[in-house]
Amino acid sequence: MKFNGNLFWFLTAFYFFDSAAYAVWFYNSNHGGFEPIGTAAIAMLGIMSAFLAFYLKKTNKVQGPVPEDRLDANIEEGDSELGFFAPWSWWPFFLGIFASIVFASLAIGWWLFFIGFPLAIVALIGLVFEFSRGQHAH
Numbered sequence: 001m002k003f004n005g006n007l008f009w010f011l012t013a014f015y016f017f018d019s020a021a022y023a024v025w026f027y028n029s030n031h032g033g034f035e036p037i038g039t040a041a042i043a044m045l046g047i048m049s050a051f052l053a054f055y056l057k058k059t060n061k062v063q064g065p066v067p068e069d070r071l072d073a074n075i076e077e078g079d080s081e082l083g084f085f086a087p088w089s090w091w092p093f094f095l096g097i098f099a100s101i102v103f104a105s106l107a108i109g110w111w112l113f114f115i116g117f118p119l120a121i122v123a124l125i126g127l128v129f130e131f132s133r134g135q136h137a138h
Contacts, residue, residue: 001060002069008053015046091127098123 019042026035060066067073101116 001056001063001066005053005056005060008049008056012046012049012053015042015049019043019046086130089127089130091123091130095120095123095127 019039022042023034023039026038027033060069067077098116098120102113102120105112105116
């Protein structure tokens with residue numbers, strides 16, 4: 001995590017420098033115009049990189065060195081439980097389809113949003129409560 005934190009601090013500086021260079025380049029190439037969208041988008045990349053860098057450095061300080069940071073670590077030290085995923089579940093597939101319909105509505109038309117959003121909510125609830133049996137649990 002130490003290396004990743006340093007990498008994201010480097011990317012933060014790069015994106016802020018790139019944002020300023022983009023603004024200057026656009027100003028000089030268009031004889032005095034300013035383009036706020038691209039400049040702001042690149043600056044926001046710098047802000048997001050700073051968030052990630054801060055989180056990784058803070059976590060590294062609290063947690064200590066992880067096996068990925070130690071040169072004497074074995075492969076099995078970094079192996080941990082990631083969670084339980086049902087390989088037979090169809091809910092992620094339907095959630096992906098309905099979410100793509102919702103995002104496609106931005107380009108096609110808002111009427112498609114009203115079809116895809118309720119279906120995506122049903123698929124999300126189905127994914128979250130797939131193994132919940134409620135009062136009927138054994």
